[in-house]
Every structure is written in structure tokens, then in C-alpha cells.
Amino acid sequence: MRSRTRPIPKADVSAPLSVRLTVNGRPRTIAVEPRTTLLDALRDMLALSGTKKGCDRGECGACTVHIDGRRVLSCMTLAAMQEGRRITTIEGLEDGGRLHPVQAAFVEHDGFQCGFCTSGQIMSGVAMIEEAKAGWPSAATADVARSLTLADLSNAEIRERMSGNLCRCACYPNIVEAIAEAATGRR
Amino acid sequence: MHRFALSRAGDAAMAIAAHARDPALAFIAGGTDLLGLMKDRAALPERLLDINGLPDMARIEAVPDGGLRIGALARMSDVAADVEVRRRFPVIAEALLFAASGQLRNMASIGGNILQRTRCPYFRDGDDLPCNKRRAGSGCAALRGLNRNHAIFGWSEACVATHASDVAVAFAALDAHVIVRGRSGERSIPFGDFHRLPGDTPQRDTALERGELIVAVEVPAQEAGRASHYLKVRDRQSYEFALVSAAAALATDGRRIRSARLALGGVAHKPWRLTAAETALRGASLDDVEALKSAIATSFADARPLAGNGFKVELARRVSLRALQSAGARA
Numbered sequence: 001m002r003s004r005t006r007p008i009p010k011a012d013v014s015a016p017l018s019v020r021l022t023v024n025g026r027p028r029t030i031a032v033e034p035r036t037t038l039l040d041a042l043r044d045m046l047a048l049s050g051t052k053k054g055c056d057r058g059e060c061g062a063c064t065v066h067i068d069g070r071r072v073l074s075c076m077t078l079a080a081m082q083e084g085r086r087i088t089t090i091e092g093l094e095d096g097g098r099l100h101p102v103q104a105a106f107v108e109h110d111g112f113q114c115g116f117c118t119s120g121q122i123m124s125g126v127a128m129i130e131e132a133k134a135g136w137p138s139a140a141t142a143d144v145a146r147s148l149t150l151a152d153l154s155n156a157e158i159r160e161r162m163s164g165n166l167c168r169c170a171c172y173p174n175i176v177e178a179i180a181e182a183a184t185g186r187r
Numbered sequence: 188m189h190r191f192a193l194s195r196a197g198d199a200a201m202a203i204a205a206h207a208r209d210p211a212l213a214f215i216a217g218g219t220d221l222l223g224l225m226k227d228r229a230a231l232p233e234r235l236l237d238i239n240g241l242p243d244m245a246r247i248e249a250v251p252d253g254g255l256r257i258g259a260l261a262r263m264s265d266v267a268a269d270v271e272v273r274r275r276f277p278v279i280a281e282a283l284l285f286a287a288s289g290q291l292r293n294m295a296s297i298g299g300n301i302l303q304r305t306r307c308p309y310f311r312d313g314d315d316l317p318c319n320k321r322r323a324g325s326g327c328a329a330l331r332g333l334n335r336n337h338a339i340f341g342w343s344e345a346c347v348a349t350h351a352s353d354v355a356v357a358f359a360a361l362d363a364h365v366i367v368r369g370r371s372g373e374r375s376i377p378f379g380d381f382h383r384l385p386g387d388t389p390q391r392d393t394a395l396e397r398g399e400l401i402v403a404v405e406v407p408a409q410e411a412g413r414a415s416h417y418l419k420v421r422d423r424q425s426y427e428f429a430l431v432s433a434a435a436a437l438a439t440d441g442r443r444i445r446s447a448r449l450a451l452g453g454v455a456h457k458p459w460r461l462t463a464a465e466t467a468l469r470g471a472s473l474d475d476v477e478a479l480k481s482a483i484a485t486s487f488a489d490a491r492p493l494a495g496n497g498f499k500v501e502l503a504r505r506v507s508l509r510a511l512q513s514a515g516a517r518a
Contacts, residue, residue, distance in 0.1 A: 014190035014191065014192070017193065033190070034190075034191055034192060034193035034235070035188040035189070035190060035191060037222075056226065057223055057226060058219055058222075058223060058291060061288065061290060064290055070264075070293045071289060071290045071293060072290050072293050072294050073219075073290045073291065073294065076218055076219050076222050076223065076291075076294065077218060077222075077294070078193065078215075078218060078222070078235075080193050081193070081215075081218070081237050081239070124289065124290065127289075128289055131264075131268075131289065134268070135268070136264070136267070136268040137267070137268070137273065137280065137284060138284055139281070139284040139285045139425065141284075143277075144267075144273045144277050144280045144281055144284065145273045145274050145277055145413075147270075159425070160424075160425050161289055162289075163288060163424075163425035163426040164287070164288020164289055164290050164291065164426055165288075
């Protein structure tokens with residue numbers, strides 16, 4: 001069987017690799033060093049600075065983006081491993097000038113203060129609502145064997161599911177309210 | 188990060204051969220632990236081999252006899268959301284859901300999760316403090332340093348670190364097997380033999396050899412599955428590693444324990460199975476709290492707390508008890 005393993009380059013190990021991916025609906029090709037994180041590629045090569053670098057260690061959630069619709073930490077992801085993936089950042093959430101309902105709810109509920117964590121909070125919240133719609137349980141779910149619906153998305157569930165996004169201004173109560181309204185219409 | 192080369196593996200045999208002949212090559216799947224180690228210079232591979240494209244390794248299969256086979260590339264979130272995992276072994280789903288964050292669970296693979304390296308701050312510290320796990324022979328800064336989060340069982344003078352995985356504790360309690368492929372075929376490692384105690388060689392975490400790839404974790408069918416629970420106690424309510432955690436699974440006749448499985452996290456260099464307690468729990472009533480407590484106590488005779496973590500002994504007993512009682516409530 002012919003191997004599809006690419007030969008390991010001998011000369012310049014960190015020579016840029018060409019990567020094709022779709023970012024906010026647009027096909028893009030970038031040349032990145034293997035060590036470039038998706039976060040750095042988005043900010044420095046594609047000028048999408050809405051995604052923030054907080055801890056750069058997977059601890060704060062500020063760099064949250066979606067890959068193929070799933071929320072991930074772009075600081076702990078290599079750009080060169082994203083060939084063919086569909087990336088969505090905070091810049092790609094609005095629709096023809098209209099805010100995404102989660103963005104609008106953050107404005108309505110004052111879900112931020114300094115704003116540094118906000119794009120990560122919103123990207124995380126948008127995907128988290130989809131996870132709940134798909135019936136995913138969380139650590140706040142009493143019986144994981146039971147199937148779940150959006151109606152089960154209590155404030156305790158929202159807090160648990162959003163725990164990967166830290167806000168040092170501590171706007172948590174308003175963030176929870178914003179997400180609860182966007183997800184369930186509950187105010 | 189330092190400079191390295193990156194390539195993509197198309198088939199497992201070639202990936203294994205490349206790993207076997209190249210000590211500076213590391214596999215990468217989710218990357219959530221490896222990239223952190225590389226940023227902290229606690230791992231400096233010269234070549235990364237992306238194994239995410241390997242076929243048939245992300246499946247979660249409910250085996251007809253009642254067991255599970257979880258592909259090594261299955262993501263934590265997919266395993267936790269799997270209906271059969273949740274129904275057959277709630278302890279596995281719970282252990283996964285109590286770990287990391289939603290974002291990290293979408294990224295991290297099961298194979299990588301059980302291979303994650305310790306969170307000991309001396310090991311992770313970029314300033315190269317004494318750590319035998321990081322640099323053999325350099326000493327253990329935690330032994331007489333800040334060791335509140337460290338081991339109370341099975342540690343050595345060379346290393347007092349704990350293993351941070353939650354789901355590994357559930358796998359240990361359930362007698363899972365790690366299915367590993369090497370150049371000469373597959374072997375099945377009982378979960379209790381997969382992680383090592385530190386001894387004189389804390390730089391080695393597991394029984395994996397160079398040139399071996401985890402392909403799956405298999406959980407055998409058993410009567411104690413549904414009545415199971417994972418309890419995790421930590422410094423904050425969510426998104427934190429365990430101070431102490433417990434995985435418990437029970438088979439019962441009414442309120443009487445027929446067999447119990449009990450393992451602790453956050454207390455040793457590997458998931459710590461309470462085998463003496465399991466034997467002592469046979470026949471005990473779930474309603475007899477004193478009997479449960481004294482059965483659990485039989486596994487604490489060899490507890491050796493460090494200067495900073497004496498509280499973990501009592502905490503671990505109580506966490507064990509409550510995990511058993513919660514599992515019992517599902518029986």
C-alpha cells in the first residue's frame with residue numbers, strides 16, 4: 001500500500017506550509033510556519049484581530065473560534081493542521097450588517113466591561129447553545145443518561161458550560177443573562 | 188514555540204514506523220496538552236506527525252455484549268455526548284464532563300487525554316526548576332516545596348506528582364484496556380498497568396514504548412456500569428483540576444453491595460484503585476455509613492501525605508464515601 005505520509009523535510013524544517021481554509025465564508029490560502037497557531041495566523045496574517053490572545057495556554061477562552069461549527073481554542077491549535085477546515089471568528093458572526101442574536105443580547109444585557117474576553121465569550125456562547133440543542137449534557141446535568149433540550153438550559157447549566165471563558169471584570173451575571181435570553185428567550 | 192517540522196500521517200503502519208525510528212518525533216492529535224508543554228519548553232519534539240487523518244480511530248462503538256470500544260482519536264466531547272456511553276457507563280461521561288472546558292473537550296482526544304502529563308508547576312515551569320520528570324537527576328522541587336496538589340499514595344523521593352486525567356480514573360475503576368499498536372502488531376494493556384508509579388524513573392509516565400500508538404480504549408461489559416458516579420472536588424466549581432476525585436461503580440442486591448469498584452484521582456502518579464476497600468465493601472449495606480467508612484479506611488493504611496497536603500487523606504475518604512453513595516442511588 002502506498003504511504004500518504006509526507007516525507008519529513010531535511011533542510012529547513014520550519015519552511016512555511018501552504019494551507020487552504022475557509023475563514024468566515026471566504027476561501028483563503030496562507031503560508032505558515034508549522035509552529036504558527038491558528039490564533040496568530042488569524043490575527044497577524046489575516047488581520048482578524050477580533051479574536052484575542054489572553055493567556056496563550058488554553059486557560060482563559062479569549063481566543064475561542066469555531067472550526068467546522070465547533071468551539072475550540074485557537075491558541076492551542078496549529079494553523080498548518082487546518083487544511084480544508086471552515087473557521088468562523090467573531091468577525092464572521094454578523095449577517096449582512098445585523099448582529100447575531102447572541103451579540104445583540106450581550107449589548108442589551110451589558111455583558112462586558114473592558115471587552116477583552118467578549119469575542120471569546122460570544123463565540124463560546126453561540127456554539128454552546130448549539131451543543132445544548134444537540135442534547136449534550138454537562139457537569140451541571142444531574143442525570144447524564146437523560147436526553148436534554150434547550151429548556152433544560154438553566155442558569156447553572158449556562159455557568160458550567162461557559163466556565164472555559166474567564167472574565168476578569170467579572171461580568172458573569174450579565175453574560176449568563178445574555179446567553180439565557182439568546183438561547184431560550186428567558187429574561 | 189521552538190521550530191519544528193510538521194507532517195501528516197496517512198496510515199497507522201507508516202506513522203508507527205516513523206515514530207519507532209525517530210526519538211525526536213511526537214504524534215499530535217488534539218494538541219491541547221502537547222502544545223502547552225511545547226510553549227513551556229517541557230517538550231521539545233523536532234518533528235510532529237499529525238495523526239488526525241488516520242482512518243477508523245475516532246469511532247465510539249457500543250459492543251453488543253455491553254462493553255464499549257472508544258477510538259483513540261474520539262474527542263472528549265463526542266464520547267461524553269454519546270448516548271450509549273451515557274446509558275451504560277455514566278461514570279465515563281461524568282468524568283469527561285467534569286474535565287477541562289467545552290472548547291478543550293471538543294479538541295482533546297481520548298488517547299491524548301490519558302497521556303497528558305502532570306500539572307505539577309515545577310514540571311511545567313519554564314525556568315527549569317529541579318524536576319526529575321523534566322530532566323532526570325535534577326531533583327524534585329515539590330518534595331519539600333509547594334506540594335498541596337501532590338500525591339499521598341505511591342510517590343517516591345524522585346517525584347511526588349499526580350496524574351491529572353479524570354476519565355483515566357473512570358477507566359481504571361472499570362478495568363478498561365488500552366489497545367496499543369506497534370511494529371509487530373497490537374497489544375492490550377490492562378488500565379492499571381498503563382500508568383506507572385514514579386520510582387526512580389519519573390520521566391516515564393506510562394508503559395508505552397517508542398513506536399507504539401494507542402488505537403482505542405476498551406471498556407469490558409460488567410454488571411457494575413449503570414450504577415456509577417464520578418465525583419470531583421476542586422478549588423473552584425468548574426474548569427479546574429481535581430484536588431481529589433473518585434470514580435465508583437456498584438453491583439447491588441437491593442441495598443447490599445455485591446461488588447464495588449472504586450478509584451481515586453488527584454492522589455497519585457496514576458489513577459489509584461482502592462482494591463482493599465473494594466474487597467471490604469462486598470456484602471456491606473449502602474445504608475450502613477459506618478461500615479462503608481471502615482471499608483474505605485482499609486485502603487488508606489498506606490497513605491503518606493506530604494507537608495502541604497495532609498488534608499487530602501480525609502478529603503479522599505469522604506469523596507470515596509460520597510461517590511459510593513451517589514453510585515448506590517443509581518442502583
